[in-house]
Amino acid sequence: xxxxxxxxxxxxxxxxxxxxxxxxxxxxxxxxxxxxxxxxxxxxxxxxxxxxxxxxxxxxxxxxxxxxxxxxxxxxxxxxxxxxxxxxxxxxxxxxxxxxxxxxxxxxxxxxxxxxxxxxxxxxxxxxxxxxxxxxxxxxxxxxxxxxxxxxxxxxxxxxxxxxxxxxxxxxxxxxxxxxxxxxxxxxxxxxxxxxxxxxxxxxxxxxxxxxxxxxxxxxxxxxxxxxxxxxxxxxxxxxxxxxxxxxxxxxxxxxxxxxxxxxxx
Amino acid sequence: xxxxxxxxxxxxxxxxxxxxxxxxxxxxxxxxxxxxxxxxxxxxxxxxxxxxxxxxxxxxxxxxxxxxxxxxxxxxxxxxxxxxxxxxxxxxxxxxxxxxxxxxxxxxxxxxxxxxxxxxxxxxxxxxxxxxxxxxxxxxxxxxxxxxxxxxxxxxxxxxxxxxxxxxxxxxxxxxxxxxxxxxxxxxxxxxxxxxxxxxxxxxxxxxxxxxxxxxxxxxxxxxxxxxxxxxxxxxxxxxxxxxxxxxxxxxxxxxxxxxxxxxxxxxxxxxxxxxxxxxxxxxxxxxxxx
Amino acid sequence: xxxxxxxxxxxxxxxxxxxxxxxxxxxxxxxxxxxxxxxxxxxxxxxxxxxxxxxxxxxxxxxxxxxxxxxxxxxxxxxxxxxxxxxxxxxxxxxxxxxxxxxxxxxxxxxxxxxxxxxxxxxxxxxxxxxxxxxxxxxxxxxxxxxxxxxxxxxxxxxxxxxxxxxxxxxxxxxxxxxxxxxxxxxxxxxxxxxxxxxxxxxxxxxxxxxxxxxxxxxxxxxxxxxxxxxxxxxxxxxxxxxxxxxxxxxxxxxxxxxxxxxxxxxxxxxxxxxxxxxxxxxxxxxxxxxxxxxxxxxxxxxxxxxxxxxxxxxxxxxxxxxxxxxxxxxxxxxxxxxxxxxxxxxxxxxxxxxxxxxxxxxxxxxxxxxxxxxxxxxxxxxxxxxxxxxxxxxxxxxxxxxxxxxxxxxxxxxxxxxxxxxx
Numbered sequence: 001x002x003x004x005x006x007x008x009x010x011x012x013x014x015x016x017x018x019x020x021x022x023x024x025x026x027x028x029x030x031x032x033x034x035x036x037x038x039x040x041x042x043x044x045x046x047x048x049x050x051x052x053x054x055x056x057x058x059x060x061x062x063x064x065x066x067x068x069x070x071x072x073x074x075x076x077x078x079x080x081x082x083x084x085x086x087x088x089x090x091x092x093x094x095x096x097x098x099x100x101x102x103x104x105x106x107x108x109x110x111x112x113x114x115x116x117x118x119x120x121x122x123x124x125x126x127x128x129x130x131x132x133x134x135x136x137x138x139x140x141x142x143x144x145x146x147x148x149x150x151x152x153x154x155x156x157x158x159x160x161x162x163x164x165x166x167x168x169x170x171x172x173x174x175x176x177x178x179x180x181x182x183x184x185x186x187x188x189x190x191x192x193x194x195x196x197x198x199x200x201x202x203x204x205x206x207x208x209x210x211x212x213x214x215x216x217x218x219x220x221x222x223x224x225x226x227x228x229x230x231x232x233x234x235x236x237x238x239x240x241x242x243x244x245x246x247x248x249x250x251x252x253x254x255x256x257x258x259x260x261x262x263x264x265x266x
Numbered sequence: 267x268x269x270x271x272x273x274x275x276x277x278x279x280x281x282x283x284x285x286x287x288x289x290x291x292x293x294x295x296x297x298x299x300x301x302x303x304x305x306x307x308x309x310x311x312x313x314x315x316x317x318x319x320x321x322x323x324x325x326x327x328x329x330x331x332x333x334x335x336x337x338x339x340x341x342x343x344x345x346x347x348x349x350x351x352x353x354x355x356x357x358x359x360x361x362x363x364x365x366x367x368x369x370x371x372x373x374x375x376x377x378x379x380x381x382x383x384x385x386x387x388x389x390x391x392x393x394x395x396x397x398x399x400x401x402x403x404x405x406x407x408x409x410x411x412x413x414x415x416x417x418x419x420x421x422x423x424x425x426x427x428x429x430x431x432x433x434x435x436x437x438x439x440x441x442x443x444x445x446x447x448x449x450x451x452x453x454x455x456x457x458x459x460x461x462x463x464x465x466x467x468x469x470x471x472x473x474x475x476x477x478x479x480x481x482x483x484x485x486x487x488x489x490x491x492x493x494x495x496x497x498x499x500x501x502x503x504x505x506x507x508x509x510x511x512x513x514x515x516x517x518x519x520x521x522x523x524x525x526x527x528x529x530x531x532x533x534x535x536x537x538x539x540x541x542x543x544x545x546x547x548x549x550x551x552x553x554x555x556x557x
Numbered sequence: 558x559x560x561x562x563x564x565x566x567x568x569x570x571x572x573x574x575x576x577x578x579x580x581x582x583x584x585x586x587x588x589x590x591x592x593x594x595x596x597x598x599x600x601x602x603x604x605x606x607x608x609x610x611x612x613x614x615x616x617x618x619x620x621x622x623x624x625x626x627x628x629x630x631x632x633x634x635x636x637x638x639x640x641x642x643x644x645x646x647x648x649x650x651x652x653x654x655x656x657x658x659x660x661x662x663x664x665x666x667x668x669x670x671x672x673x674x675x676x677x678x679x680x681x682x683x684x685x686x687x688x689x690x691x692x693x694x695x696x697x698x699x700x701x702x703x704x705x706x707x708x709x710x711x712x713x714x715x716x717x718x719x720x721x722x723x724x725x726x727x728x729x730x731x732x733x734x735x736x737x738x739x740x741x742x743x744x745x746x747x748x749x750x751x752x753x754x755x756x757x758x759x760x761x762x763x764x765x766x767x768x769x770x771x772x773x774x775x776x777x778x779x780x781x782x783x784x785x786x787x788x789x790x791x792x793x794x795x796x797x798x799x800x801x802x803x804x805x806x807x808x809x810x811x812x813x814x815x816x817x818x819x820x821x822x823x824x825x826x827x828x829x830x831x832x833x834x835x836x837x838x839x840x841x842x843x844x845x846x847x848x849x850x851x852x853x854x855x856x857x858x859x860x861x862x863x864x865x866x867x868x869x870x871x872x873x874x875x876x877x878x879x880x881x882x883x884x885x886x887x888x889x890x891x892x893x894x895x896x897x898x899x900x901x902x903x904x905x906x907x908x909x910x911x912x913x914x915x916x917x918x919x920x921x922x923x924x925x926x927x928x929x930x931x932x933x934x935x936x937x938x939x940x941x942x943x944x945x946x947x948x949x950x951x952x953x954x955x956x957x958x959x960x961x962x963x964x965x966x967x968x969x970x971x972x973x974x975x976x977x978x979x980x981x
Binding site for chain 2: 107
């Protein structure tokens with residue numbers, strides 16, 4: 001009995017949850033007269049996608065966004081690995097204080113400090129560039145925290161064994177620690193990519209032109225209406241911009257969950 | 267490796283990350299404090315030291331107090347519910363319900379959709395007269411309501427949107443944690459005749475505490491950070507009913523160009539986040555059951 | 558040998574700078590929909606063809622709000638565009654930020670002076686202060702009343718006659734408000750949006766009640782003037798007393814859609830929506846001047862061309878050429894026809910194109926005819942803040958959290974606090 005109730009509950013919630021996406025699909029493939037009326041026999045059309053694609057340089061936005069998330073992820077992987085290695089395996093003065101300072105960023109994300117960070121970017125002269133969007137996020141406290149935890153669980157014997165074979169510190173890092181922390185890297189990568197693909201407030205302040213504008217900002221510029229909202233086109237644009245992530249999740253669902261599990265984020 | 271070499275190596279490894287963190291987290295936080303003690307520089311009026319003037323103005327600013335109150339209600343509304351829902355979803359998806367692949371997908375979809383885009387869709391849901399919600403309430407014979415256009419319901423709508431966006435993301439963490447609990451623990455409890463609810467309460471939930479803490483930290487941060495939907499749906503209205511602190515900071519800093527006041531507001535936000543951090547890491551850490 | 562090489566290089570680089578086209582970037586606030594972008598691109602290309610040596614680079618920067626943010630952001634970072642189309646009301650803010658310069662320095666020839674005089678005076682009010690011209694009108698608008706002729710006929714009203722006064726508007730709206738079976742209103746009589754920037758719509762009411770909201774020099778507001786409070790009360794009463802308007806805050810962006818879906822029979826919105834309504838309304842509709850209270854009235858709206866200070870003299874000359882070209886009678890007419898904005902100068906309406914257009918679509922001339930009753934849009938120093946004070950008060954009154962009187966008194970107090978330092 002409770003089983004049936006649970007199933008019903010689970011399904012009801014799922015349907016509620018998927019409703020916005022379902023609506024987006026509905027509005028995107030029907031002409032705008034039917035965007036607010038749910039007539040099942042309404043004609044299908046791809047014109048909205050065409051209009052959306054032409055209304056703003058989405059191809060450019062895609063490129064900018066892919067560049068952005070890749071840049072950030074690569075930088076994060078490198079910087080956080082090095083830092084986590086230092087925290088996990090090195091004894092140096094001020095280590096604990098430094099780690100506490102790192103943890104500050106867990107709570108105080110760069111977007112909260114947007115006024116000051118904007119000023120810094122302006123002084124560095126890199127406003128309106130992908131670098132400006134990504135720079136504050138490259139040293140991710142979350143990444144350092146996760147990796148440090150993971151590195152700490154790797155048995156010291158492996159470390160020593162590699163050193164006996166004549167490996168230097170960086171080689172030990174590369175050959176021993178990194179491969180064993182792979183699930184954590186995958187999990188972290190997924191979180192990072194989806195976070196930065198969808199980030200909005202900081203990019204909109206920092207970007208001015210199409211040069212570095214990512215999809216989220218492009219979408220806002222496109223759908224903020226002085227002349228009235230046309231849901232069909234907005235939904236078409238929404239689907240276009242979230243399609244990659246959606247597809248990726250569809251294909252890699254299991255890996256997603258498994259990597260989180262193995263990352264042992266507790 | 268001798269000690270000095272270890273020290274140097276350690277710091278060198280840390281250096282790149284440390285520089286960036288200092289530049290974009292620690293320095294701005296300190297600069298915020300510094301700039302909040304000055305007036306806003308304008309082209310013909312350079313900044314002057316004004317001490318606590320900005321804070322005095324803040325204390326008398328009704329929009330600030332409203333934003334603060336809104337933020338606290340917003341946090342109260344989103345955090346417990348999204349965590350509870352996330353846990354529920356994880357339990358369901360984990361529990362071999364029919365079609366759980368679809369369930370998992372459905373619950374997680376909001377996470378991959380950009381808030382900016384989704385806010386427009388929710389705008390339609392809440393639109394009076396022909397919005398989706400109105401169509402449903404109309405079918406049920408309930409009276410029409412202007413959800414986003416009235417002060418008592420606007421913030422609630424934003425809470426709903428935020429819960430919808432967040433719960434699925436937290437679910438993944440719970441799911442992973444649930445799958446890591448060895449089944450023999452549940453077996454043992456069941457053999458002792460415990461009801462499923464007791465098993466959950468006494469065995470599962472305590473083991474999930476570390477995850478709960480982690481999710482809680484994220485939820486708290488997000489309740490202060492997520493303002494994208496305000497930009498699209500209400501722009502802080504009606505009459506500041508949906509103005510959140512970070513949104514107000516954005517308005518003050520980039521619409522009014524009053525950078526000194528924005529700095530003062532930011533400092534308040536930082537203090538709030540700091541307090542939240544202390545509470546979570548200090549107080550709750552003691553309650554966590556680590557295996 | 559080295560000397561010769563050096564000389565050659567110097568000559569080449571000199572030649573290169575001489576040949577290199579003067580590039581003027583300009584921020585343009587594009588609203589939703591590709592068509593306007595294409596029109597601007599087309600205009601830019603047309604100008605470049607007639608003026609080789611000048612390259613025009615439009616940068617599309619979102620809504621007016623976003624565009625002023627971007628323009629000032631870029632200015633603070635030291636790299637503003639040369640030109641920008643921004644709200645006419647941003648004039649004081651731009652001056653205070655020392656971002657723009659007056660056009661007067663470039664208006665030297667008699668022909669130029671005549672050109673400046675040819676703009677509708679109604680549009681120049683938000684473009685000039687202190688005896689100088691800071692903005693050149695480009696895409697200006699007024700509020701107009703759109704009405705659904707079919708619904709009028711159904712309600713027994715003359716479909717070709719729009720309400721001419723406040724009383725008539727209420728009277729017509731009452732006939733046009735219908736409830737459905739379950740007691741919910743299925744169709745409202747009239748809708749005046751109040752989200753985002755309610756002050757603009759409010760200026761319609763205040764002007765019609767024969768009162769102004771601010772002083773000409775932008776240092777004082779009159780929010781608590783009894784006539785202003787009266788105007789607000791009328792707006793509030795549309796839903797509270799007469800029951801002909803949706804209660805609560807009405808979203809600007811969805812109002813046209815409400816109109817298309819026949820959820821409302823009359824709407825107040827910008828004439829800039831004309832093309833939008835024409836393409837999407839599947840019924841006969843009319844466009845009229847706003848009804849008169851004590852008099853007819855509407856605020857102007859829309860954007861001007863501003864010239865940014867951080868530009869070279871050569872860029873300024875090029876920009877001036879471009880602006881002259883864009884606001885010539887033919888082009889002003891073309892712009893008005895293609896977008897629905899009001900062609901900003903009298904002689905634009907006398908061109909053959911415009912005359913033909915108005916003949917086929919008489920609704921297009923309503924906004925122009927209304928210009929004689931138009932007043933300047935609310936614009937003061939620290940404009941965003943002062944306007945926000947009013948917006949908040951209006952929203953409070955419309956949702957019923959404050960009375961019209963206390964809302965406006967609070968707004969005035971806030972505006973006073975902000976504007977006092979500017980009166981020294």
